[in-house]
Every structure is written in C-alpha cells, then in structure tokens.
Amino acid sequence: MKVELSQAAPAEIEADLLVVGLYDGEELPGELASAPGAGDAQGAYKKTLLLHPERPSRLLIVGLGKRQDAEPERVRVAAALAAREAKRLKAESVAWALPESGDDEATATAVVTGTILGGWSFDRYRSKDPEDPAPPQVESLTVLADGALAGAVEAARVCAEAQNRARDLQSLPSNVATPSFLGRRARSIASAHTTVTTDVLGRKEITEKEMGGMVAVSQGTEEEPQLIVMRYSGGGSGPTLGYVGKGVTFDTGGISLKPSGGMQEMKMDMSGAAAVIEAVDAIAELELPLDLIAIVPSTENMPSGTAIKPGDIITQYNGKTVEVNNTDAEGRLILADALAYAVELGAERVVDIATLTGAVMIALGSTYAGLIANDDELAGEVEEVGRETGELVWRLPLHPEYKDLTKGTVADLTNASAKRKAGTIYAGSFLEEFVGETPWAHIDIAGTAWDVGREYTGKDASGFGVRLLVELAHKLAG
Ligand code: BES
Numbered sequence: 001m002k003v004e005l006s007q008a009a010p011a012e013i014e015a016d017l018l019v020v021g022l023y024d025g026e027e028l029p030g031e032l033a034s035a036p037g038a039g040d041a042q043g044a045y046k047k048t049l050l051l052h053p054e055r056p057s058r059l060l061i062v063g064l065g066k067r068q069d070a071e072p073e074r075v076r077v078a079a080a081l082a083a084r085e086a087k088r089l090k091a092e093s094v095a096w097a098l099p100e101s102g103d104d105e106a107t108a109t110a111v112v113t114g115t116i117l118g119g120w121s122f123d124r125y126r127s128k129d130p131e132d133p134a135p136p137q138v139e140s141l142t143v144l145a146d147g148a149l150a151g152a153v154e155a156a157r158v159c160a161e162a163q164n165r166a167r168d169l170q171s172l173p174s175n176v177a178t179p180s181f182l183g184r185r186a187r188s189i190a191s192a193h194t195t196v197t198t199d200v201l202g203r204k205e206i207t208e209k210e211m212g213g214m215v216a217v218s219q220g221t222e223e224e225p226q227l228i229v230m231r232y233s234g235g236g237s238g239p240t241l242g243y244v245g246k247g248v249t250f251d252t253g254g255i256s257l258k259p260s261g262g263m264q265e266m267k268m269d270m271s272g273a274a275a276v277i278e279a280v281d282a283i284a285e286l287e288l289p290l291d292l293i294a295i296v297p298s299t300e301n302m303p304s305g306t307a308i309k310p311g312d313i314i315t316q317y318n319g320k321t322v323e324v325n326n327t328d329a330e331g332r333l334i335l336a337d338a339l340a341y342a343v344e345l346g347a348e349r350v351v352d353i354a355t356l357t358g359a360v361m362i363a364l365g366s367t368y369a370g371l372i373a374n375d376d377e378l379a380g381e382v383e384e385v386g387r388e389t390g391e392l393v394w395r396l397p398l399h400p401e402y403k404d405l406t407k408g409t410v411a412d413l414t415n416a417s418a419k420r421k422a423g424t425i426y427a428g429s430f431l432e433e434f435v436g437e438t439p440w441a442h443i444d445i446a447g448t449a450w451d452v453g454r455e456y457t458g459k460d461a462s463g464f465g466v467r468l469l470v471e472l473a474h475k476l477a478g
C-alpha cells in the first residue's frame, strides 16, 4: 500500500473515502462539523457513521470513545474498521484525519498499522469468477499530518506489511509452506538486501553437526528439515541480538498423535518462524543499526516407521541428554538446538518465539502471549515494546521447583513430565537449559498466533510478533 502524508485540510482532500476519528461528545474538525448529518455523529468507541457531504464525497466517522481513555490500540481498531468499510465501498484511496492525542507519532503509526492489517485477507485459493472480478483493494492511504511524521509513517508501513506477509506464511497449507519453502523465503530476503545473508542446513548437515533435537523430530518425515540461519549486519555499537522462531510446518504430534479434530490448525505451528523471518526483512528494509542472528529450526512432526518413539533418549546440540517421553512436545527439542547454536554463533541476547504449549492458551487466552525470561532487563524491554505495539506479553515465573519437573529419570532432562503442572513454565524452564548465562526471553504465542479476534488481526492468522520483534531490535540497537 502506498502511504503518504498531506497537510491539506480534511475537506480539501481528494480521496475515495475520508476517515475521521471522533472522541465521545466532541465535534468534527473545521468545515466537516457543518456537513449534512454531522450532528448525528457519535464518538462512542467502534461506532461508525457514513456521510455523503459534497466534498469529500464520502466521509466515515469512527468513534474513539472518551478522550481520557485514548490509546493507540483504539486507533488501530478504528483504522481497521475503516479499512473494512473502505473495502465494502470499493474505495481505492483513503485519507485519515488524525485525532488529537498529544502523541501524533504514536497515533499516525496506529492509523497506518490498523489500515494495513485491517485490509488483509487470504483468498488466493478461491476460484476466481471471470464474470465477477475481484473487488478493488485500498491502494493508497494519505495521513493528514505534519511532514515530520514521515519516518514514523514509513516504519509503520514496513512493519505492518511484514506482518501481513507473516500472516500469509501462517495461512499457507503445510503441503505448500514446507521447511524448504521457508528456507527459500529466507534466501529471497538475503537476495533483496546486501546486509542479509542466509545459510540453510539440510538433513545431512544437521546430522553431521549432531543437532539431536532436530534429527529426532525430523526423522519421521520425508520432508527435508531446514535449519535456517539469517544474519543481518546493520552495525551499531550494541550487542549482537539473536532471534529464534519455531518452524514446525505441521505438528501431528508424532507417535504421541494428536486427536484429529482441529488438527488442520497445526499448519500454523511455524508462526514463530514466520514472525522471525519477516521481522528480519523489515529490520533490513529499515536499516536498523544493529547486528542480528536469526535462526529458524524447521521440520514437520510426523508419525512413521522411522519416527522417534516415547522413551527414546537423544543428545541435544549442547551435549545434554533428553528422554523424549512425549513426541508432541517437539518444539522444545528443536528450539533447544537452535538456542544453543545461536549462542555459539555469537548472539549476546536471545529472544525466541514459538507456538509452544496449549497450556498458555488456557492461562492467558489470546490476549497475552506468555513471557519467560532469565533476565529482568530484557523481560522489561519485551513487555514495554509489547505494550506499545499491542502485542501484549505477560511474564510467568521461573523457580528451581519447576526445574525439578524437567529432570529425566535416566537422562539429564525429560521433554514432558507425567505431572500436568505448569505446562508453559515447564517448557520455558527446559529451554533455559540451552542458553547458558546469556540473557534470554521466550515468548509463547500458542494462544495469540491465531484466532485473536481483534478488529485488526481478524479470526485467522494474526502475525503476532513481527512488530514486536522489529520494535525490540529498534530499541536494543546501540
Ligand atoms: N504445537 C503444540 C502447541 C500448540 C497447541 C500450539 C495448541 C497451538 C495450539 C506443541 O507442539 C504441543 O503439542 N505441545 C504439547 C506439549 C505437551 C505434550 C507436553 C501441549 O501443549 O499439549
């Protein structure tokens, strides 16, 4: 989408649809207040009213609620509602008059984010009717605001478009979005940016490197596993950041097979990978001044005659042994190798993001992702960035007593305890064994990657984590 700024007065703007955000009990700005029907406008949160003044031809008023409750989240929601209305009206160009908020940068960012995310849909597999061509999309957004906001508006566009690409990856079926497909996407990002390189290890290299978790999970599938390593060199003086994203392109559970009802949703068990890969693309496009190592361990988790069996013992990349008591707890096995590898390659602060446990959905629903960290400062940065972008995270504790759950009976660790206690923390506590002393934060997005239901994320793929990871890189850049 083309996004630009204009200092024109709202009534002067040429656009198929002009959108104005209105606070409860307030009047429309300038000449718009005297437009026919303007008196009916209400500022109640999420209430919309479409008017047809002479200029511009269509005016959409979106309620923002009480001014004292103003926050960027409400603007993202309002912008997404407007984007949907624009689609219905077949408007190709939209202009947005920024509501006053005291923080124009955050408000403009929210308008761009909500418009781009709100307009996303995944319909490439629907047959096209030649008699009924696809409706036009919103092609351009003009934000009526000061030119000083150009940088913020451009960054918001880059991040939201990256998030929509992550949603495409999440939505693609597992027969298309295979580990090799993700590897090709990572390679194409490297060919688009001189600052990015991508190396991909296949089954042979993974086995030679003795990445026991990757070997174990991928031994049941014919699909070639991929350990994708992307490096971004943006310079700056800060420590090297490491991002790791779970890339299970389909999780059947393996021999510990999942029930068949709803299993199709497990095509999105690569949502962490999608977030990391597209965040790297956005970080490179924005030329953020930091060095970053991003690792995506990617494989299918399938049952077969060669699949790993409950009770089998493996050796992870860092030498720790694990009893695989449940083959459906596969994410932690591949992340363990990837985390140890990220630290070995020089990551000095590591953040992993993964659809790791059903338990996080029980605890936090789709509103907050789970956060587990061995470092208060890094955890605080992730929480703060999440509040800014609306990708909320809630920190869960680590404690030595949880560590007891991860102890194996005959090996160092077990990937699943017989006790159904603290499933999300257990998984985090397991991962902690693979980062040594490196500051590390783990984000469990099993509840927030899909079916969030906010106006700008919809009911399918949410792309959770892309804006969070880009903003975090921005914040941590030296
Ligand atoms: N991919 C799942 C987690 C998941 C569940 C993601 C629901 C999205 C929605 C993960 O690999 C898994 O199966 N975890 C098990 C772990 C258990 C066997 C210890 C779980 O959460 O049930």
Ligand code: ZN
Pocket (backbone or CB within 6 Å): 251, 253, 301, 327, 328, 329, 330, 331
């Ligand atoms: Zn699983």
Ligand code: ZN
Pocket (backbone or CB within 6 Å): 248, 251, 269, 328, 330, 331, 355, 356
């Ligand atoms: Zn999984």
